Amino acid sequence: MESLNENQDVLQKESNILDAKLERRSFLQYAGAGAAIVALTAAGCKKDRVVNTDFGVTLDFKDDFGVLNYAYALEQLEAAFYIQVAAAPPSGFSAAEKQYFQDIQFHEIAHREFFKNALGTAAIGNLSVDFSSINFTDRSSVLNAAMAFEDLGVGAYNGAGVRLKNTTYLLAAGKIVSVEARHAAYVRDLISNGTFATAPQVTASNGLDMALTPDVVLGAAGKYIKTKINVINL
């Protein structure tokens, strides 16, 4: 781990230079803590750094790949969150809740891996997450984070669908978003029974769920993601 940390320090300095370059290109930037943290795949033994996200990742919305990578990024985030919850659930979780959060964990892993395989070589790298704002030992903190992720996911898919040109991928996104909505309703009911589809998430007057644009979604997700996400051609 020490060498890993050293590598990250070096890379942080490097990334500052890169940041400046990216700004001049007028990329829209969504950064978590501002530093581009690197996913080191070969954890800390080789002197060769395996770097795949030191530039951050770029979501290019010019075509379907950008939209799919956007979904892939969100699924990476959700999967990472639920993996952590399922590995050590809050003591306040009931047996049923532990079971369902484990189920959800595997749903999100399935979604993440689906996008990874569907994208193939066009897939973005692994994102580094920052869950420092979540208290994983506290039921309420975990549930509220889960609700935020699920509602955000629903809004993201609802808003992104119209961007997809390939109907196979549109359908795949549709198959996923309703599962996210089922998760969202479940988590909301755990927080307060009966809030599965209440305002402001669902507008009472027209019965519509949120549809969010990528900039809004990534802005909200930013605090959970260390990797810089550049968005172009939005």
Next chain:
Amino acid sequence: MNIVNILEEIEKVDGEIYERLNPRRAAMKEFFNMGKKITLAAMPLALGSVFQKAYGQSTPAAVTDVLNFALALEYLEYHFYNHALVAAPTLTIPAGAATAAITLIRDHENAHVNLLKGALGAAARPEITYAMTDFTAGGTFADVYSNYGTFLAVAQGFEDTGVRAYKGQAGVLAGNAVLTTALQIHSVEARHASHIRQMRTALAGGAAIYKPWVSLGAAGQANDSGVPQVDAVYAGEDLTTQAGVNITGINGNAGVTKAVAVESFDEPLDKASVVVIANLFLKTGFKL
């Protein structure tokens, strides 16, 4: 989406766009201001109706068909819940949370009816009234309005069908602003389905568990509802390959079992299959 930009683009080729939309520019300003307040959600339809007024254009026939199909399903759902709440004296929906949930769902279905009617305008299909429906499905669910368990089981069928029906039409709406609105209804139906499933689990009191998401049935069948009469609602829900990608055990993840693969993707249902299900609940002479 920036409506002002869209209008400005149109103005380049049609200098009178603002006059067509509304003779008073001040009114358009009000519309812009309103636009800031309403969510992206309502935009496509709001915008659609403005353009319809401007040019008298109708939406493409295929899109109109989808919206009318959706409208028919929303009428059915609305009457199913509304009758339970206001005109089924032998049905006891527990006071408190249960009644509140069914009321919320009823209100959403009513809002969807009004939204779709508004979007379709003169192209809207004729109203479906309660008198045209038969929620016993010709006697299959004879006690739907006297047995709370049956009522919830049928409700689950309606919601899960609704989710599948909207999904099944996504391809027709691809790239159209109406798609966004349809997706926004679609995810609300999924939220309803999740809650109804939890209500059924609560009612069963440990005797049965209905996951908030569509899982595999106890015997590995596609229908996880415990109600074989609604097999058609779940036909094909046990798919485990998505866009050519096999989900079970994907990339070495042993935790992604067949059940997980089924749960993590909801399947669409084609229009003809949905019509067969919907027609079970419509009297002869009023079937779709």
